[in-house]
Amino acid sequence: MTSIEIGLWVSGLLVALVFLGMRVGFAAAFAGLVGLVWIFWSKRGYDPAMFGWALGVAVKTAGQVPHGKVASQALSLIPTFILIGYLAYYAGLTQALFEAAKRWFGWLPGGLAVSTVFATAGFAAVSGASVATAAVFARIAIPEMLRSGYDKRFAAGVVAAGGTLASLIPPSAILVIYAIIVEQDVGKLLLAGFVPGLFSALVYGGLIVGLAVVLKTIGPPVRGFTWGQRFAALPPALPILAVVVIIVFFVYNPFGGDAWGTPTEGGALGAFIVFLMALFRGMRWKELKSALLETAKLAVMIFTIIWGVLIYVRFLGFADLPGAFSDWITSLEQSPLLTLVLILLAYAVLGMFMDAIGMLLLTLPVVYPAVMALNGGEFVSAEDSAFGMSGPMCAIWFGILVVKMAEFCLITPPIGLNCFVVAGVRDDLTVQDVFRGVTPFFIADAITIALLVTFPSIVLWLPSLA
Amino acid sequence: MAGSASVIEDGSRLSRLDQMLLRVERALALVSGLAVFMIMVFAVVSVSGRNFFNAPVPGYVDWIEQLMPFIAILGISYTQRDGTHIRMDMIVGALRGRALWAAEAITVFVMLVLMVLLIWGTWAHFQRSFDFAAPLWSRDSSIDIALPLWPAKLAVPLAFSVLALRLLIQLWGYSRACWLGLYHPAAVPLIRSTAQIAAEEANAIGQERSR
Amino acid sequence: VEWNASLWGSRRAFTEHVEKLAEIVNEKSGGDFTINISYGGLSKNTENLDGISIGAFEMAQFCAGYHRDKNPTITVLELPFLGVKTLEEEVAVSNAVYSHPAVVDDLARWNAKLLMPTPMPQYNIVGTGEPLDKLEQFKGMRVRATGGIGEAFRTVGAVPTSVTATEAYQAMESGVVDTVSFAQHAHLSFRTIDEADWWTENLNPGTLNCPVVVNTDAYATLSDEHRQILDDSVSEAIDFYLENYGKLLDRWEEVLAEKEVQKVTISDEELAEFRRIGGEPIQLSWIEDMSAVGLPARELYELVQQTLEETRAK
Numbered sequence A: 001m002t003s004i005e006i007g008l009w010v011s012g013l014l015v016a017l018v019f020l021g022m023r024v025g026f027a028a029a030f031a032g033l034v035g036l037v038w039i040f041w042s043k044r045g046y047d048p049a050m051f052g053w054a055l056g057v058a059v060k061t062a063g064q065v066p067h068g069k070v071a072s073q074a075l076s077l078i079p080t081f082i083l084i085g086y087l088a089y090y091a092g093l094t095q096a097l098f099e100a101a102k103r104w105f106g107w108l109p110g111g112l113a114v115s116t117v118f119a120t121a122g123f124a125a126v127s128g129a130s131v132a133t134a135a136v137f138a139r140i141a142i143p144e145m146l147r148s149g150y151d152k153r154f155a156a157g158v159v160a161a162g163g164t165l166a167s168l169i170p171p172s173a174i175l176v177i178y179a180i181i182v183e184q185d186v187g188k189l190l191l192a193g194f195v196p197g198l199f200s201a202l203v204y205g206g207l208i209v210g211l212a213v214v215l216k217t218i219g220p221p222v223r224g225f226t227w228g229q230r231f232a233a234l235p236p237a238l239p240i241l242a243v244v245v246i247i248v249f250f251v252y253n254p255f256g257g258d259a260w261g262t263p264t265e266g267g268a269l270g271a272f273i274v275f276l277m278a279l280f281r282g283m284r285w286k287e288l289k290s291a292l293l294e295t296a297k298l299a300v301m302i303f304t305i306i307w308g309v310l311i312y313v314r315f316l317g318f319a320d321l322p323g324a325f326s327d328w329i330t331s332l333e334q335s336p337l338l339t340l341v342l343i344l345l346a347y348a349v350l351g352m353f354m355d356a357i358g359m360l361l362l363t364l365p366v367v368y369p370a371v372m373a374l375n376g377g378e379f380v381s382a383e384d385s386a387f388g389m390s391g392p393m394c395a396i397w398f399g400i401l402v403v404k405m406a407e408f409c410l411i412t413p414p415i416g417l418n419c420f421v422v423a424g425v426r427d428d429l430t431v432q433d434v435f436r437g438v439t440p441f442f443i444a445d446a447i448t449i450a451l452l453v454t455f456p457s458i459v460l461w462l463p464s465l466a
Numbered sequence B: 001m002a003g004s005a006s007v008i009e010d011g012s013r014l015s016r017l018d019q020m021l022l023r024v025e026r027a028l029a030l031v032s033g034l035a036v037f038m039i040m041v042f043a044v045v046s047v048s049g050r051n052f053f054n055a056p057v058p059g060y061v062d063w064i065e066q067l068m069p070f071i072a073i074l075g076i077s078y079t080q081r082d083g084t085h086i087r088m089d090m091i092v093g094a095l096r097g098r099a100l101w102a103a104e105a106i107t108v109f110v111m112l113v114l115m116v117l118l119i120w121g122t123w124a125h126f127q128r129s130f131d132f133a134a135p136l137w138s139r140d141s142s143i144d145i146a147l148p149l150w151p152a153k154l155a156v157p158l159a160f161s162v163l164a165l166r167l168l169i170q171l172w173g174y175s176r177a178c179w180l181g182l183y184h185p186a187a188v189p190l191i192r193s194t195a196q197i198a199a200e201e202a203n204a205i206g207q208e209r210s211r
Numbered sequence C: 001v002e003w004n005a006s007l008w009g010s011r012r013a014f015t016e017h018v019e020k021l022a023e024i025v026n027e028k029s030g031g032d033f034t035i036n037i038s039y040g041g042l043s044k045n046t047e048n049l050d051g052i053s054i055g056a057f058e059m060a061q062f063c064a065g066y067h068r069d070k071n072p073t074i075t076v077l078e079l080p081f082l083g084v085k086t087l088e089e090e091v092a093v094s095n096a097v098y099s100h101p102a103v104v105d106d107l108a109r110w111n112a113k114l115l116m117p118t119p120m121p122q123y124n125i126v127g128t129g130e131p132l133d134k135l136e137q138f139k140g141m142r143v144r145a146t147g148g149i150g151e152a153f154r155t156v157g158a159v160p161t162s163v164t165a166t167e168a169y170q171a172m173e174s175g176v177v178d179t180v181s182f183a184q185h186a187h188l189s190f191r192t193i194d195e196a197d198w199w200t201e202n203l204n205p206g207t208l209n210c211p212v213v214v215n216t217d218a219y220a221t222l223s224d225e226h227r228q229i230l231d232d233s234v235s236e237a238i239d240f241y242l243e244n245y246g247k248l249l250d251r252w253e254e255v256l257a258e259k260e261v262q263k264v265t266i267s268d269e270e271l272a273e274f275r276r277i278g279g280e281p282i283q284l285s286w287i288e289d290m291s292a293v294g295l296p297a298r299e300l301y302e303l304v305q306q307t308l309e310e311t312r313a314k
């Protein structure tokens, strides 16, 4: 049996384990370990006397991964960004944002849902983790929508979809991970996320208004706020601006001078500011302890998937599945744009089964060089390129597209992390409920992605200024 | 239900073991949370040290990389205790009674096999970095300021061993439930009914108001 | 026979000898002996020695400075101001050290046998703003430099700062560091040259030593013919590497001119002073520390100096 066939069999095993209800990170690790044993044993011709050797080598190879792969400075952004999310909850920022959004946008058809989307977009500016955003808004927005008579599945879907905005609007852990994998400028990538992130929020908002006009099952508008009440709701949400400024200035100084530091430092400083605000708002050891435990729990949940998937990825490396894919992509004789669209479609399919970070970690080492080659290479000029943009700009554009795809896969069944998190926070909802409620947002995301592919300037305008 | 579920506590020996282990698990998870907090403090010290005193923290990256395994792994058993590690429950969720307990017992058993193997593998990883004869017992060190790596590497098999104990308790709990045909077994994560959740939610809101 | 080789990053000047070796071995054995090169698929770069020790793959590249405690003996080659000037000299001193019995034993702990060096030029620094050509100007300068080179900069009042290679560009752009110390290929591939106003051409503070090793069991179980082919191909692979890196250095000159990066030449007196403060004391304390754990440190150090003299005499 060739190693590629082994790779396919083991991938089948992974899918089976996941469907049978084994916890995802462990299923990936188990499949990867089985695959490693298989590969090493096959190298010794399946000699029964060598099985013990193959098992030992496989176990020790897998045993390197949990420590080795998580001991990374870039990944330290994930727990810090999760912590920001929980601290912002205790600092009252989530409630303040939601309240302000409700008073300003509640009068629209589907007003509470639109408000939720805009509040999550605002919160995305202090939160780098989509799942954390979904988790905190599941606590505050869903009960309010339920009280106004919203369908509980739709309410959950709004929060799950709104939560994904945190990955595009900076700070974003996943954009940083992309930048680190492909060795591109983190600052420009974070900047590039701004406009597409706001754009996505507008598309979500438009979709909700449209649905509310057509279907009457979505809750009624919330009216009756005076202008005075509206402006009164703004100051409590203002501190978020301070955090935005810190994070932006640590990425890029709009006034043309040096930035203040690296993004990893900016993230941690942002967390510190929110921490001080939470102290000011009355957070004490009891609340801090619970924020730290919640952060630890969510971080462990994500990191278990990361190292589990990476054991599986290590096996794929030995089976050389990525190499086979790379050869195949570059041998295609069709227009580069069509290939790109097919790659994005493949991400949509892959994203159905994989966690976003795992998917990027798994694919980018292979797919990124292929896409850069499609455009004409790392150093190509805009005139000579296939997509009409220079090499570095293509890296940014593709990064935003991929992250948008990753957001998409946070809400697609069967493994959509955001939907799991919302269902996890709200135990009256099953994962299936959330998946059903989030379905309309697939369409919104598909429209957004199509526009980003057709009009790259939505993505590239801001970073080209920096 | 993908997320956290409740665990029944009673006076049985199994439940007492569960609660003993929970104390250990919660302590480990808190260490993990405090490590996140330290990363935040480190950055503040580093940025202010650099900008105000031209004295960045030596080996900043090395220290962060030392902390990360504690953050990422120490809480693994705490997260398993109430079933927070995510999974697809379309098939399991449709099962009831003995069939459900049997299915849970099987996946927990596979996880236990995996963890026993990974304890071996991660212990070997630790051993390669550890040498009683060497200064600081170190046979593997970080790139910048040569911190010994073995403490962070040791944390992994340690956390995995606690998880293996947790999986043993859950395996016992599920097997017993399957054997005796129980409805509300202790010491394993259970899916709560909507009514229970609503009651708890109301309680929580009441507490928040009275604050 | 099919071997796996674990490298990292992407194919670059730094990996051309392994690529060439794989090509020659395949050719000479008529396709019976192949070496599959993986860039990061089989292991993390700092864990390549672990993978060799386990037997997960048969060949790997790593840098001594990534993990001093894993390979204390070869860190002699990363001491600051050893005085190595050319890539040929780097090859000569590396090979001499690699065949010393203490070094062989050191690597044998990892089930590894040193096959060939990856000669790299000196880690000169790039910076922005006014060029630094006097030692006193180094005071307070934040420099991205690791290990012994970082220590050397510390002795003249500079502040070595932890930044990963991939974050170096961002760190320089944001002013987290003022200067970055790299070999030329890394200045090019991590784009620190794009930010630079100047580059020190003769500071020559030291370099990293990144050998290629093979798993001893895999090496021992090769047929005599295959082992012969592998051993004989090394020098050819190194020659190809040197030629290729030479071309890169030519391109480096062009890039400097194109980006109007100023070449800073530091006077002999300043260099002698730097060596006196930042070279000898660090070399001596290395010898002391390593001797304390029972390694023949002075012998290794003298072996380097002696080999340098012999190479220059030729």
Ligand code: NA
Pocket: A123, A124, A125, A126, A127, A128, A129, A165, A166, A167, A168, A169, A170, A171, A172
């Ligand atoms: Na964000």
Ligand code: NA
Pocket: A351, A352, A353, A354, A355, A408, A409, A410, A411, A412, A413, A414, A415, A416, A417
């Ligand atoms: Na998905």
